[in-house]
Amino acid sequence: MRFSEIIGQHATKERLVQTVRENRISHAQLFLGPEGSGTLALALAYAQFINCTGRAADNTDSCGTCPSCRKYELLIHPDLHFIYPVATTREVDKKPVSKDFVRLWRELVLERKGYFNLPMWYKKIQVENKQGIINADDCNELIRILSYKAYEAEYKVMVIWMVEKLFHAAAPKLLKILEEPPDKTLFLLVSEESGQIITTILSRTQLEKIPRLGEEDLQQALINNYGYELKDARRATLLAEGNLIEALDHLSNPDSGEFFNLFRQWMRLCYTVKIEPLNEWISTASKMGRERQKGFFAFSLCGIRECFIYHYRPKELKLEGEDKEFVQRFSPRVTHKNINEFYSLLNQCIFHIERNANPTLVFMDTSLQVARLLRNP
Ligand SMILES: [Zn+2]
Helix, strand or coil: CCHHHCCCCHHHHHHHHHHHHCCCCCCEEEEECCCCCCHHHHHHHHHHHHHCCCCCCCCCCCCCCCHHHHHHHCCCCCCEEEECCECCCCCCCCCCCHHHHHHHHHHHHHHCCCCCCHHHHHHHCCCCCCCCEECHHHHHHHHHHHCCCCCCCCCEEEEEECHHHECCCCHHHHHHHHHCCCCCEEEEEEECCCCHHHHHHHCCCEEEECCCCCHHHHHHHHHHCCCCCHHHHHHHHHHHCCCHHHHHHHHHCCHHHHHHHHHHHHHHHHHHCCHHHHHHHHHHHHCCCHHHHHHHHHHHHHHHHHHHHHHHCHHHCCCCHHHHHHHHHHHHHCCCCCHHHHHHHHHHHHHHHHCCCCHHHHHHHHHHHHHHHHHCC
16 A cells, blocks of 8 residues: 555655654554544555665655565565454354454455454454454464564564454563564554553554544545545535545445435424424434434534534535535524534434434424524524
8 A cells, every 4th residue: 555545644644754764663653543544554555665665765655566565565465464353253263363364354455445444344254243352362473473584574564453452361462572572573553542452552652643534635535536426525524524434334325415405404494493394304204214313413413513614614615506505594593602502402312312212202302492593593
């Protein structure tokens, strides 16, 4: 993977390139960032860049064509190793370790260009109902691998994905090797959350904090890399809050386009308080599945946010057609006086739907409260 294939994260890329140029590559680094921000992709591009033999001193990306890059691109370089959470499966029914799943790992990383989450990985290795861990056997395997010299590269690279899943009994082994690392070995740890294990690891690694993707970067990537149209990309960006995985999820889910129509109808009906059509709308909305209802309320939060932002920064609106017109006309109804109440109201709806509340009652009650808020901007 090359830096040029990675979405956004310009400042991080620059910083990483700089460490190589100035010859101050830290032997253990923790790429900590939220889901869908590109942590794994960045770690892979960094490792490829470090080991590229075809780049000039002033290059800011790996060449992509030298023998090292070619092996890195296929994830088959003999000095590139991976550890990730695993569990027993039908094929691997005892003592599972990462190398048992390496073929599936390569497939998923290449398929998704490094952007995927734990549930997707569990699905890939068919352990959907179990929790994977990074176990002590895997840590022993890691120590064994690292006791050998590098085959052909200057650096051996050990990528540990989702290091927060490190089993507590296995942690001391990893911590020890991080403290006394073998020569010319690079640990690139990837994590989504700064939990307890991460705190102990933090003191032994250099932290590379990866932010959420910027809206503009995400939207451009959906259009340029994934071939979506501007209006769809815009909607998905609104919903995804800088998470590429979530944005792609929305786009592959036909509901997301529908949600804006539903949202527009709902807001208009609440504002005009026409009871009969509102009742009809509620009866349709109540028939959606619970997941879709939750999705709809989450979308409504984004819709409200757009109206609020437009009120203050109209130039930032990037919607088209009916959606745009709606936000322009509706924004005076959403202000700093009622935005907080909108947020807590809609979040409560998600909370109630998750706990199996009667959806008709939730929609009815919420509609009346939305009507009140819209009339008191
Ligand atoms: Zn190269």
